[in-house]
Amino acid sequence: MGDFDGLVAxxxxxxxxIGLATATLLAERGAQVACLDLRADxxxxxxxxxPCDVTDDASVRRAVQAVVDRFGRLDIVVNNAGIGAQGTVADNDDAEWHRVLDVNVVGIARVSRAALPHLRQSPSAVIVNTCSVAATAGLPQRALYSASKGAVRALTFAMAADHVHEGIRVNCVNPGTVDTPWVSRLLERADDPEAERKALEARQPMGRLVSPREVAEAIVYLASPTAGASTGVELAVDGGMQNLRLRPRVT
Incomplete structure (x- = not known):
């Protein structure tokens, strides 16, 4: 018997x-899991x-309804879809600001509001948003991305306050730099990919990138009925990046 037996996510x-790692872990723990994605095939x-495009309200509503039609219920929503952005506040035009915020912030709103009528019928309703250490720490060349994730963090707390009396918990996970396909593509574009990877690893006190599975473990913990007293919670999975201030090693 798993923590998630009988639940639909x-x-x-x-x-x-991170999304695939989370979906896989939820299924391993007993949940029935739907992956909403542009590449659902x-x-x-x-x-x-x-199939789902989180920037399209009609697409979102069709996808959520398809999940409920297939499984008969919905208990867990993991808002993980997101895109990255690089540069200072001056480096992205209005169109790029709108594009990133539309996916990273408004996308969460679209999915959550489509799911709410079904979550209200669940005895184990929970929403977990994928946020970022960029929401709580100033990172260079991440102005737009950080703004979007700061909004995700604030939205998480506001949603938690709005829906706690409906029995719906809302939490977020704040990963550091994770060894994902997006980071791999970022490294491929660098002048010196190996040096850039070492710099990203060194930025996290543990000296390595976070794995998708480690982030998934945090998401699944917050989504579990065993974390039933946790709402309005942010959980860092960042290799110590947010809170540790280590002295430089002297060689």
Missing amino acids: LVTGGASG TVREPLVGV
Whole structure:
């Protein structure tokens, strides 16, 4: 028997990276899991791929309804779909600001509001948002991305306050730099990929990138009925990046 036996979860951005690791772990723990993604056709059993564009309200509503039609209920929403952005506040035009905020912030609102009528019927309702250490620490060349994740963090707390009396918990996880396909693509574009990777690893006190599975473990913990007293919680999975201030090693 798993913590999630009988429960149904949807994970946005569930076809790769943190989303796929989370969906896989939820299924291992007993949940029935739908992965909402633009690349839903790449999702393999026991997961169920559902096509979804989080920037399109009609697409979101169809996807959420498809999950409920297939499984008969919805208990867990993991808002994980997101995109990155680089540069200072001056380096991205208005269109890019709107694009990133539309996916990273408004996308969460679209999925959550479509799911709420179904979550209200669940005895184990929970929403977990994928946030970032960029929401709580100033990182260079991440102005737009940080703004979007700061909004995710604030939205998480506001949602938790709005829906606690409905029995719906809302939490977020703040990863550091995770070894995902997006980071791999970022490194490929660097002038010296190996040096850039070492710099990203050194930025985290543990000296390595976070794995998708480690972030998934945190998401699944907050989504579990065993964490039933946790709402309005942010959980850092960042290798110590947010809170540790280590003295430089003297050689």
